[in-house]
Amino acid sequence: MRMFYGGAFKFTKATVLAVILASTTLLTSCQEALQAPSSNARKDAISGDFYYTGNGLIYENNPIIASGNYNLARPSMGDYVTAKHVTDEPSLETKCSYNSSETSDECFKVLNDTSTTSVLQANNGGWDYGVGTDEFYQINTFYHVNKLLKRFYEALESGNSNIHFSGSNLVPPSSKYGIENTLSFWLAKGLRDPNDFNNILGVENSTLKVYSKCYLDPFNAFYSPSENKVCLGWNDNSSFLYAAQDPSVIYHEMGHVLVKVMMNQRNISYNMPSYHVTPFQSDLGSLFYDEAGAINEGLSDWFSYFITGRTHFGEWALCRFFDASRALTEDDPIHNGMVSKASGERLSYPEYLYYDPNNPDSKSEDVHYAGQIVSHYLTSLTEELKSTCSASHTDAGNMVLGVVNETLAELGDMTGKGSDVFDEFIRGNDVNFGAFFTNLNNQQSYLWGHQVNPPNFRKFFQTLAKNITYHITNKSCIQFTKDKSETLLDEYGLLLFKTYGENKKGVKLTDLGGGVIQKADTTYQDAFNDFFTNCSNTTFIYPIDNYCPLGTNTTVNESNRRNSVLIAKEFLEYPEDRDGVSPAYIVDERSSIEQLLANLLYEGKPVQTSEGSAGVEYNNNNIKISPGEIVGINLNLFNNSNSTMGGVHILANDWDHMRMDDLSSTYVNRVENRNAAKDIANWSPCQIDGWPSVDEGGIPSDGQSPGNCDYITRDNFVIELDGTNNQKYAQDASQPVCLVQHSSENETQWVSQDFHRRSELGLEASQCLNPPGYSGDDFNPNECLVRFLPGADQAVLGKINPQKSWAQTLTDNSETGLTIQQNAVTLLEVNKRIRPGTTFNCRLRARFSNCSDCFEDPDTGEEYADYEMVGERPFKVINFKFTVVD
Numbered sequence: 001m002r003m004f005y006g007g008a009f010k011f012t013k014a015t016v017l018a019v020i021l022a023s024t025t026l027l028t029s030c031q032e033a034l035q036a037p038s039s040n041a042r043k044d045a046i047s048g049d050f051y052y053t054g055n056g057l058i059y060e061n062n063p064i065i066a067s068g069n070y071n072l073a074r075p076s077m078g079d080y081v082t083a084k085h086v087t088d089e090p091s092l093e094t095k096c097s098y099n100s101s102e103t104s105d106e107c108f109k110v111l112n113d114t115s116t117t118s119v120l121q122a123n124n125g126g127w128d129y130g131v132g133t134d135e136f137y138q139i140n141t142f143y144h145v146n147k148l149l150k151r152f153y154e155a156l157e158s159g160n161s162n163i164h165f166s167g168s169n170l171v172p173p174s175s176k177y178g179i180e181n182t183l184s185f186w187l188a189k190g191l192r193d194p195n196d197f198n199n200i201l202g203v204e205n206s207t208l209k210v211y212s213k214c215y216l217d218p219f220n221a222f223y224s225p226s227e228n229k230v231c232l233g234w235n236d237n238s239s240f241l242y243a244a245q246d247p248s249v250i251y252h253e254m255g256h257v258l259v260k261v262m263m264n265q266r267n268i269s270y271n272m273p274s275y276h277v278t279p280f281q282s283d284l285g286s287l288f289y290d291e292a293g294a295i296n297e298g299l300s301d302w303f304s305y306f307i308t309g310r311t312h313f314g315e316w317a318l319c320r321f322f323d324a325s326r327a328l329t330e331d332d333p334i335h336n337g338m339v340s341k342a343s344g345e346r347l348s349y350p351e352y353l354y355y356d357p358n359n360p361d362s363k364s365e366d367v368h369y370a371g372q373i374v375s376h377y378l379t380s381l382t383e384e385l386k387s388t389c390s391a392s393h394t395d396a397g398n399m400v401l402g403v404v405n406e407t408l409a410e411l412g413d414m415t416g417k418g419s420d421v422f423d424e425f426i427r428g429n430d431v432n433f434g435a436f437f438t439n440l441n442n443q444q445s446y447l448w449g450h451q452v453n454p455p456n457f458r459k460f461f462q463t464l465a466k467n468i469t470y471h472i473t474n475k476s477c478i479q480f481t482k483d484k485s486e487t488l489l490d491e492y493g494l495l496l497f498k499t500y501g502e503n504k505k506g507v508k509l510t511d512l513g514g515g516v517i518q519k520a521d522t523t524y525q526d527a528f529n530d531f532f533t534n535c536s537n538t539t540f541i542y543p544i545d546n547y548c549p550l551g552t553n554t555t556v557n558e559s560n561r562r563n564s565v566l567i568a569k570e571f572l573e574y575p576e577d578r579d580g581v582s583p584a585y586i587v588d589e590r591s592s593i594e595q596l597l598a599n600l601l602y603e604g605k606p607v608q609t610s611e612g613s614a615g616v617e618y619n620n621n622n623i624k625i626s627p628g629e630i631v632g633i634n635l636n637l638f639n640n641s642n643s644t645m646g647g648v649h650i651l652a653n654d655w656d657h658m659r660m661d662d663l664s665s666t667y668v669n670r671v672e673n674r675n676a677a678k679d680i681a682n683w684s685p686c687q688i689d690g691w692p693s694v695d696e697g698g699i700p701s702d703g704q705s706p707g708n709c710d711y712i713t714r715d716n717f718v719i720e721l722d723g724t725n726n727q728k729y730a731q732d733a734s735q736p737v738c739l740v741q742h743s744s745e746n747e748t749q750w751v752s753q754d755f756h757r758r759s760e761l762g763l764e765a766s767q768c769l770n771p772p773g774y775s776g777d778d779f780n781p782n783e784c785l786v787r788f789l790p791g792a793d794q795a796v797l798g799k800i801n802p803q804k805s806w807a808q809t810l811t812d813n814s815e816t817g818l819t820i821q822q823n824a825v826t827l828l829e830v831n832k833r834i835r836p837g838t839t840f841n842c843r844l845r846a847r848f849s850n851c852s853d854c855f856e857d858p859d860t861g862e863e864y865a866d867y868e869m870v871g872e873r874p875f876k877v878i879n880f881k882f883t884v885v886d
């Protein structure tokens with residue numbers, strides 16, 4: 001590994017693995033050659049035919065479970081089939097229904113492979129196709145997809161009925177009441193007027209395509225949320241083996257589909273006769289490693305258990321030949337001797353984030369490994385509900401699904417409301433117009449819900465714990481007390497919060513007329529008081545009217561926190577001066593950057609680089625940041641505490657860290673504003689942790705008035721039009737992270753990029769980065785010289801061991817042989833017109849999931865409101881300083 005020493009800057013060359021590991025099932029392991037139980041092979045005798053019965057032969061269980069033989073090899077597969085009702089439809093496609101509402105179109109269809117266009121037709125009203133044929137696997141796939149969906153809708157009706165009619169009314173429901181009206185019980189989208197994006201003509205369901213013989217080498221299975229397709233793998237290396245032979249694998253992939261459905265249920269609203277549909281959809285997890293993706297994998301593993309009741313999945317298709325199935329309980333023989341159900345020996349967070357049961361010493365950032373913590377917790381929760389409340393597997397499954405659904409509804413919400421109770425569109429009044437409680441507001445919800453404050457282990461389990469307390473402990477299983485729930489979470493290291501955060505704190509924008517919007521903090525209780533005077537309204541005309549807020553946050557019983565460790569953010573360090581630790585890894589090799597760029601999407605679209613001003617053609621692979629390059633940067637953060645940090649999240653997106661010099665000069669520095677003699681804004685850096693000094697241009701603490709450094713924007717608006725197409729900044733506009741050092745008259749100051757490009761370089765807007773934007777309204781000259789690319793302006797480091805750097809955590813302390821995945825890299829564009837020798841300081845923000853003061857105000861114990869996530873307080877600010885050199 002070559003090191004580069006240049007002044008104070010010591011960066012290291014990095015090797016990058018830019019392969020995307022999508023939501024595939026493989027990648028963890030299983031124990032082969034388990035002791036075979038006594039044979040209980042099922043051989044349903046098939047006699048007669050299936051004409052006009054809708055019946056067919058299927059595998060009810062995978063061949064290993066059906067045979068009881070864990071060493072089964074190339075069996076006579078016909079031994080394990082059973083006759084079942086498949087469908088009365090004439091072909092292998094069907095609508096789905098929820099609460100007597102039907103999907104607008106087929107909800108899913110089964111096809112053989114990706115080149116197949118026609119769906120298998122019934123044979124005289126039955127499904128009598130020979131065992132082992134392609135048709136047989138299509139039928140088997142259809143049967144199990146349908147079985148899972150029927151069970152899911154049964155549980156959803158039970159869960160929703162509990163939450164909306166008999167659940168606690170102390171928290172507003174997030175799950176959608178009346179999803180039959182919005183069709184959002186299945187992959188649904190708005191039909192938009194081609195001439196007017198905001199005009200929703202109606203809503204329709206997408207058809208999921210499930211391929212039962214998807215050619216995949218290496219053998220695998222996956223769900224693609226962008227294409228709405230499930231691929232169940234097959235290839236000609238082991239042509240007898242189909243992923244479709246193993247129903248538990250089908251349930252796992254379909255689990256991903258259901259997660260997407262639940263995440264998006266709130267994103268369509270209906271009030272006769274019109275629909276509201278949010279512009280963006282939610283996914284749980286990005287393309288690269290993150291905690292949201294790990295939660296998605298854990299939930300999908302749990303869906304297999306939800307149907308089969310077995311605490312292991314993929315015994316046949318994943319385990320038997322590939323060592324790649326997964327357990328859902330600590331009792332499973334796959335685990336080594338360190339893991340058990342005893343207190344302190346469970347798969348706890350964050351220690352087990354990199355845990356591969358078959359190779360306990362290996363370490364890698366993978367959503368499937370990390371997701372095992374989630375699946376083991378959810379399985380234990382289900383088992384405890386069974387034993388505590390003598391619940392059947394079905395009833396316990398309904399309870400867990402109900403609170404999972406409630407949780408995902410809240411996390412995936414892109415309306416900013418979090419509940420229909422406060423949605424003026426649904427309620428038909430405007431009392432709560434402009435009041436927002438989750439993911440900041442309806443315009444920034446994608447940025448907040450998926451980047452600034454995405455679901456991590458803390459956010460997911462805090463929301464789930466709230467829903468367990470209100471809807472299980474208070475209602476459906478009283479014996480599963482709050483203490484029991486907190487104790488179980490703590491066994492998994494997941495008691496990462498101090499309150500349940502139920503009294504959401506958001507912002508209310510009130511139009512005072514004359515173009516003046518008043519922005520006030522508001523809570524769920526404040527919003528409730530705006531339209532109800534008391535809680536006497538208990539009539540169930542519309543269930544949401546029954547909401548009666550508590551007004552305070554429930555606190556966690558601290559004596560239940562024994563294994564979950566919270567660490568102050570000050571212990572997270574940028575290791576500029578630590579021996580043996582590289583502060584940052586730099587990638588400026590052309591082909592690596594090309595690969596990283598090829599994978600890059602933002603808001604579902606490819607990211608445009610600044611053609612003409614920067615591009616990979618300038619990349620010179622000298623481990624320096626040079627003019628014109630696109631550079632990958634990995635900050636190798638150091639954990640200076642004595643406990644493990646999990647889910648370290650680094651943000652390089654815009655935030656509110658600068659102040660306008662003159663609040664009456666608000667226009668963006670562009671030719672048309674200058675021609676119109678508008679007052680052009682200049683921005684100066686606010687002091688953060690005392691930097692920059694006043695002599696160097698820093699603005700010290702200046703009090704809580706709008707426009708000041710101490711005041712944080714409530715809406716995160718950046719640039720607006722003044723009504724005549726002239727761009728102007730919002731008063732507290734969030735600004736790009738990188739400042740530039742500027743020298744004049746023997747003074748050295750830290751200034752905005754716009755100031756430097758104008759007074760030092762004389763660059764026009766068209767010579768700035770983001771040239772596609774320079775004539776549009778997303779142009780900000782404060783990122784003219786260097787900018788982090790959208791979609792690559794954040795990084796996730798899975799965990800950092802105590803007194804180690806992240807790279808040391810992954811490499812047994814040496815940092816040699818480190819391979820960096822895309823999740824850990826941000827991409828920086830460097831304008832070719834920068835003079836070598838120019839120094840920048842980028843103020844990145846970082847925090848982690850088990851942080852004691854990143855999510856709650858340490859003084860008051862209150863959860864930070866969403867708007868505060870555009871400021872400094874919830875984060876450790878990292879000054880990433882570099883000099884551009886040839």
Ligand SMILES: [Zn+2]
Binds near residue numbers: 253
């Ligand atoms: Zn998966």
